[in-house]
Structure formats: C-alpha cells, structure tokens
Amino acid sequence: MESSRFEVFKQASKIATQPPTTEEIILAIFLILGFILFFIVIPFFIFRKYKEYISKKTFYQLAANNYGLEPEEIDFLWKLSREFNIEPSLLVTSYATFQKTIFKYIKKFGAQNLDLINKIRSKLGFNKLPEFVPISTTMDIDLYQPVTVIIGDEHYEGAVFENNEQYWAVLFIKAEPRHLHPGEEVIVSFIRPNDGRYIITTKVLDVTRQQGQLVAKLEHTDKLEKIQLRAYVRWPVNIPCKFAHFPLKYISSGKSLEEIISKLEFHDGIIKDISVGGIKLCVEEAEEKLKKIKEGSYILVSFYLNDTPFENIICEVVRTIKNPFSKGLCYGCSFVDLPKQYQQKIQQFIWEEQRKIIKLYKEGVS
The missing domain is CATH 2.40.10.220 (predicted glycosyltransferase like domains)
Structure with missing residues (x-):
C-alpha cells in the first residue's frame, strides 16, 4: 500500500516538474491577452469614446447656445480641435488660441473655407483685438496701423492697408522702395500704445499699386518679437x-x-x-x-x-x-x-x- 502511494507521488512529481508544452504556452499567452483585451483595452477604448462623446456634446451646446454657431461651423471647429490637439472650448473663448489655430490651418491646408472662417470669427467677436491684449500672429494687426518697413538700411513709412487670412498688405505713404520684389525679406516695426513695440521679419508675396501708391503683400507669421515699453498697463x-x-x-x-x-x-x-x-x-x-x-x-x-x-x-x-x-x-x-x-x-x-x-x-x- 505504501509503495503504491509512493509510486503515485513519483508520477505526480514528474508531471509537475515537466516543462509546459508548446500548446500550453500558446494557450496561456492567449488567455493573458484575452484578459488584457476584455478587462483593460476594451473598457479603456469605450471610456475614451464616451469621454469624447461627452466632450463633443458639451462643446456643441456651448457653441450653439452661447455663440449662435451653426452645425457646419461647430463641426469645423471640432475638426480643428482634433487636427491640432487643442481643447475645443478654447477656440470659442480665447482670441489668441483661435488666431493661432487658424494660422496653422491655413499654413497646412491653404485658403480653404475662408468664408466659413470669417463667419465664425464675426460670431465669436474676434474681428478686432483690444489694444491692451498682445497680438499672437500678424493676422491680429489692425487695419491702418502705422508701420515702419525696413529694407536693408532704408526705412519707409507705411500703414496696414489690408489684412485677411491669406496675407497682410502695407501701403507706402511717402517714399517708396525702388526695387522691391516678391520673395524679398523685409522687417516691419510698429507700436501698439498700451501693449509694446513689435518687430516682425517676413517675406514679400506680391507688389502692386492701389490708386497710384505702392502696396506690398506680406506673408503671415507667428514669429513676433515684442519689446515691452512700460512696466505697467496704463x-x-x-x-x-x-x-x-x-x-x-x-x-x-x-x-x-x-x-x-x-x-x-x-x-x-x-x-x-x-x-x-x-x-x-x-x-x-x-x-x-x-x-x-x-x-x-x-x-x-x-x-x-x-x-x-x-x-x-x-x-x-x-x-x-x-x-x-x-x-x-x-x-x-x-x-x-x-x-x-x-x-x-x-x-x-x-x-x-x-x-x-x-x-x-x-x-x-x-
């Protein structure tokens, strides 16, 4: 009886110490992967989709109820937020975020949806920037802003004549540069009284004439150098x-x-x-x-x-x-x-x- 028990114990020990077969290893791996998939990955995916759905629904309600945006306009802003990884609510509440995002969109996709962008901008009240708020791109510069255009060693007085999503244009008021060509790099400097002095380096896109005066169409940029003129806002x-x-x-x-x-x-x-x-x-x-x-x-x-x-x-x-x-x-x-x-x-x-x-x-x- 004792020898029989000993034999059983020996057989059990052999089985317990045997390495797992290939089939057993594969089965174990599938079981572990299945556990991870069903109890971690799928719930996380569902939670993320649900969170995105709630975020989208909240944003649509905010944009429609508070700003009177149409579904097409809200869809466009939502896609912008996904494309550039931006909190969607900032696109309707922050002037700087809206401007920078539109700047990136036009750089990437060109002059698409300009009418739609203008409608959204108007409804959000982003047509003009208060003078004490710093500008974030050249799209923020006011029309008729006096500027100094520096070409080489020469300085020319001008004013912002046009500013849209595609370009901004400076009209030369007094003296005109004689040989200004598309592709040339110029420096534009101006002062916003309650903000500071800005110095911008940009490229000339085109040179035309408006009512006999020289106009330079300039490339938009978000690379702005600012010099603070005062320690405090007056x-x-x-x-x-x-x-x-x-x-x-x-x-x-x-x-x-x-x-x-x-x-x-x-x-x-x-x-x-x-x-x-x-x-x-x-x-x-x-x-x-x-x-x-x-x-x-x-x-x-x-x-x-x-x-x-x-x-x-x-x-x-x-x-x-x-x-x-x-x-x-x-x-x-x-x-x-x-x-x-x-x-x-x-x-x-x-x-x-x-x-x-x-x-x-x-x-x-x-």
Missing part, C-alpha cells in the same frame, strides 16, 4: 482728485503728516490715466503756483477708485505736459512707496475694466 480714467504741492522741506522737517497736511494748499484735478506705477493728473486752468511744480517735485494726491479711498498718496512728478491750445496742464506722476493693498486695488480695477472691454468686443458692441 488705463484711461476720469477720476476727480485733490492734490497739493509737497515741498521737500516738509519731508525733512520731522513733523507728522497731519501737521504737514494742515499747511498745504489743495487744488482740484482730474486723473486721466492710472497704473500700478502712477497716474496722469491734469488741471483745466493752471495757476502760477501750479506751474512751479516741476519734474522732480512731490505732490500729495487723494481720490476714490470705485469705493476705495486713496488718501494722501505721495507722488513724484516725472514730467509736465503743457497744452499749447489751452491753459491746461498735466503731470505724469509715479507713486512713491505705494502700499501693496493699494497696488492690488489698482491692478484689480484695471483687470475688471479690461474684462468689460473684452466682453463688449465679443458681443460686437465696440
């Missing part, structure tokens, strides 16, 4: 204020600010623009006393920004601006050690005003 306002000359002798007198203020003579003024860095303060009629306030002088200014009081803010006058046609006078002033909470209030105010302008542009009001 925002136009019309804020009443009180201000007084703040002589240096008072600063070094050792007296308290309250004592000094009681001796100052305050005047009415209007703040014409404001930034985190300073203000432009103007008076309609400048008395002789005010004309004595020169660059390097200090003034105290009090005003309200929305409901926030800015009281006795010290400013340094960095320049004076006289109006030759009136008795008015303006001072360009920089804040001196403006507290952080006031800086944040000004920045928040400018952002809110910019958002209002952008909303108006998108609604087609501006």
Whole structure:
C-alpha cells in the first residue's frame, strides 16, 4: 500500500516538474491577452469614446447656445480641435488660441473655407483685438496701423492697408522702395500704445499699386518679437482728485503728516490715466503756483477708485505736459512707496475694466 502511494507521488512529481508544452504556452499567452483585451483595452477604448462623446456634446451646446454657431461651423471647429490637439472650448473663448489655430490651418491646408472662417470669427467677436491684449500672429494687426518697413538700411513709412487670412498688405505713404520684389525679406516695426513695440521679419508675396501708391503683400507669421515699453498697463480714467504741492522741506522737517497736511494748499484735478506705477493728473486752468511744480517735485494726491479711498498718496512728478491750445496742464506722476493693498486695488480695477472691454468686443458692441 505504501509503495503504491509512493509510486503515485513519483508520477505526480514528474508531471509537475515537466516543462509546459508548446500548446500550453500558446494557450496561456492567449488567455493573458484575452484578459488584457476584455478587462483593460476594451473598457479603456469605450471610456475614451464616451469621454469624447461627452466632450463633443458639451462643446456643441456651448457653441450653439452661447455663440449662435451653426452645425457646419461647430463641426469645423471640432475638426480643428482634433487636427491640432487643442481643447475645443478654447477656440470659442480665447482670441489668441483661435488666431493661432487658424494660422496653422491655413499654413497646412491653404485658403480653404475662408468664408466659413470669417463667419465664425464675426460670431465669436474676434474681428478686432483690444489694444491692451498682445497680438499672437500678424493676422491680429489692425487695419491702418502705422508701420515702419525696413529694407536693408532704408526705412519707409507705411500703414496696414489690408489684412485677411491669406496675407497682410502695407501701403507706402511717402517714399517708396525702388526695387522691391516678391520673395524679398523685409522687417516691419510698429507700436501698439498700451501693449509694446513689435518687430516682425517676413517675406514679400506680391507688389502692386492701389490708386497710384505702392502696396506690398506680406506673408503671415507667428514669429513676433515684442519689446515691452512700460512696466505697467496704463488705463484711461476720469477720476476727480485733490492734490497739493509737497515741498521737500516738509519731508525733512520731522513733523507728522497731519501737521504737514494742515499747511498745504489743495487744488482740484482730474486723473486721466492710472497704473500700478502712477497716474496722469491734469488741471483745466493752471495757476502760477501750479506751474512751479516741476519734474522732480512731490505732490500729495487723494481720490476714490470705485469705493476705495486713496488718501494722501505721495507722488513724484516725472514730467509736465503743457497744452499749447489751452491753459491746461498735466503731470505724469509715479507713486512713491505705494502700499501693496493699494497696488492690488489698482491692478484689480484695471483687470475688471479690461474684462468689460473684452466682453463688449465679443458681443460686437465696440
């Protein structure tokens, strides 16, 4: 009995230690692959398709309900988002994303669907860019923007005469280049007042004449060099204020600010623009006393920004601006050690005003 059990054990051990056959290996591989396919790959594929369906449905509702786009227009934007791997909602909410994507589309596919693109652009309110928003491609440049065209060592004054999806054109205003040919490389420079100076290198596509003046059609590009002209954005306002000359002798007198203020003579003024860095303060009629306030002088200014009081803010006058046609006078002033909470209030105010302008542009009001 014991030997019989031992023989059975020996046979079982032999079977257990035998290497698997080719058929068993193939079967095991198929079982593993089947497990991966049915429990990992297929569920992942289904989830991805479902996620894409939800994303597409959400985008279609957003584009149709909020922007009044037609199915054909929404389909085009959806295909753009798939082609260039872009979040579709950004195509209807971000001017820069829309412009860059259209730029890539035209580079890749040529001048197709231009009418459709123009309809979409109009409905989204992307026909014009607010002047404080940086441009992302040459398609953003406004018509009639004054420019300087640099050809070799020569500089020529001009203005943007035409700008569409295929090209942008500069009309030469005064002197004209004598030998300008298609394929030639030129440099175009211009300033956007609340943005910066742009320097663009591009190619001439064609040279024509419009009403006797030379016009150069230029290739679009998204390679733009920008030089920031100011540290802070200046925002136009019309804020009443009180201000007084703040002589240096008072600063070094050792007296308290309250004592000094009681001796100052305050005047009415209007703040014409404001930034985190300073203000432009103007008076309609400048008395002789005010004309004595020169660059390097200090003034105290009090005003309200929305409901926030800015009281006795010290400013340094960095320049004076006289109006030759009136008795008015303006001072360009920089804040001196403006507290952080006031800086944040000004920045928040400018952002809110910019958002209002952008909303108006998108609604087609501006």
